[in-house]
Amino acid sequence: MSRAARMTLVADRCWNGDGERATGPTAVTVEHGEIVSVIPAGQVASEPEIVHLGARTLLPGLIDCHVHLVDEQHDGESTPYQTLSGVPAMKAMLEAGFTTVRDLGSAHDPINVALSRAAEDGLIQGPRLIAAPNIISEPGGHGDKMPGLGQRYGVDVGTLGDEVTRLRSLVRHQARVGADWIKFAASGGFSSPVDTPDHVAFTIEEMTVIVDTARDHGLHCAAHAMNDEAVRRALAAGVRSIEHANLGSAQTFARIADHGAYLCPTLYAQRHFIDNLDDDDFWSGRDPRIREQFRTRAGRLRESASLLAESEVRVAFGTDVGMFPHGEAWKEFRALVEAGLSPSRVLRAATSVAAELLERPDLGRVAPGATADLVAVAGDPFTDIAAMGRVEFVVRSGEIVFDRTGER
Structure with a gap:
């Protein structure tokens, strides 16, 4: 759909592929197909493109x-x-x-x-x-x-x-x-x-x-x-x-x-x-x-x-x-x-x-250095697993390939 050289995704919740629960508001910055930064949303500085995902949970692809x-x-x-x-x-x-x-x-x-x-x-x-x-x-x-x-x-x-x-x-x-x-x-x-x-x-x-x-x-x-x-x-x-x-x-x-x-x-x-x-x-x-x-x-x-x-x-x-x-x-x-x-x-x-x-350490996590595969779902899958059936945003290798958020 579209691939920006650099973009930042901001969501109310983010899960990094490990851990027992999602964290709070998080900003994930992607550049040239790779995750380069994962920080609290409040620390986001000026970025060329910010995608606001609102009350969704951001997950690894x-x-x-x-x-x-x-x-x-x-x-x-x-x-x-x-x-x-x-x-x-x-x-x-x-x-x-x-x-x-x-x-x-x-x-x-x-x-x-x-x-x-x-x-x-x-x-x-x-x-x-x-x-x-x-x-x-x-x-x-x-x-x-x-x-x-x-x-x-x-x-x-x-x-x-x-x-x-x-x-x-x-x-x-x-x-x-x-x-x-x-x-x-x-x-x-x-x-x-x-x-x-x-x-x-x-x-x-x-x-x-x-x-x-x-x-x-x-x-x-x-x-x-x-x-x-x-x-x-x-x-x-x-x-x-x-x-x-x-x-x-x-x-x-x-x-x-x-x-x-x-x-x-x-x-x-x-x-x-x-x-x-x-x-x-x-x-x-x-x-x-x-x-x-x-x-x-x-x-x-x-x-x-x-x-x-x-x-x-x-x-x-x-x-x-x-x-x-x-x-x-x-x-x-x-x-x-x-x-x-x-x-x-x-x-x-x-x-x-x-x-x-699959022996792909670059996949399955939201962390700097990982391949920029990301998914946003409506809701919190830790409290409602059916949220996994409500995928609204998908990034594959840094490219937005699916977007039904209405946020852009």
């Missing part, structure tokens, strides 16, 4: 560590169509305050790599995108959606392999096309056509081949792992992040913490379905097998979410958006708080902890 920029409803479309569908999804995520996202596989082709380049080149508007091109899956596993299993064009969300030579080749190919991360399915899932969330995929040896080959290329691995055994194997193989663990036990959450790994729990992606189990209109056109998968495991999902809140695992914010509309990503904040996590823990998950996971 949000980070979603688990997105799918191509909706599940487009799984059966052609690659060109899927690519185009990702453009409005990118814009929706940015306007929801997410200045950085990690896309963990949206199609057989490396669509997310292309979207990332397009955003950086200014061809489209969107967040900074960290890409795992395609989920590596065993045949018949979570990412296998061949035509006989319902795919219109035969475009797999997953890239299939079950021998160590093949798995090495898959990782090397993804590195070649521009992967930032590698993702593989250590378990089944709710949305895949032939497995279940209790299914375990790959041996420890096979997972280790994936992780070691990724490491050879300077890449980390994320493992889709719903159940205890899948998480155990993935951690033994050396993954950096566990995705979901929605059927995990207290022992599993402790194991993740002990290994120093991160967990992206994606609670709302499950709530979105189990809260609508009795709504026939919601399920119209959806695979009835998925409805039954959620129905039979709803109690376990709720219990596991409570155990997560009691654990000391490092939670990194991840929504699995694409399984539900991109404009609803903020509902993960609410789901985590309703599960029992404190607002400060949840907000850190979407800022400083997420930045740690």
Whole structure:
């Protein structure tokens, strides 16, 4: 929208990405894409451009560590169509305050790599995108959606392999096309056509081949792992992040913490379905097998979410958006708080902890020297987490990319 060489944002409240609460009136000065000053608002001297944000809370730009920029409803479309569908999804995520996202596989082709380049080149508007091109899956596993299993064009969300030579080749190919991360399915899932969330995929040896080959290329691995055994194997193989663990036990959450790994729990992606189990209109056109998968495991999902809140695992914010509309990503904040996590823990998950996971110390904080990614929300999320659904102002790399404040 606009990028000033230097501007100062003044808000009634500011949270720096750490701490248990927001501070009072604060002025944050940005210059050439970097935060250069954070001071009490009363100390602001003359500045070339001051943006008054009033009774809003200023936060670090949000980070979603688990997105799918191509909706599940487009799984059966052609690659060109899927690519185009990702453009409005990118814009929706940015306007929801997410200045950085990690896309963990949206199609057989490396669509997310292309979207990332397009955003950086200014061809489209969107967040900074960290890409795992395609989920590596065993045949018949979570990412296998061949035509006989319902795919219109035969475009797999997953890239299939079950021998160590093949798995090495898959990782090397993804590195070649521009992967930032590698993702593989250590378990089944709710949305895949032939497995279940209790299914375990790959041996420890096979997972280790994936992780070691990724490491050879300077890449980390994320493992889709719903159940205890899948998480155990993935951690033994050396993954950096566990995705979901929605059927995990207290022992599993402790194991993740002990290994120093991160967990992206994606609670709302499950709530979105189990809260609508009795709504026939919601399920119209959806695979009835998925409805039954959620129905039979709803109690376990709720219990596991409570155990997560009691654990000391490092939670990194991840929504699995694409399984539900991109404009609803903020509902993960609410789901985590309703599960029992404190607002400060949840907000850190979407800022400083997420930045740690992604090894981006310049992100997720409001401090001198940090990249100028900033978000202003109406209200105070420490007392009303729904404020995270009221994003009114977004700065990405020093540029105002969204403004509905009416203050300028």
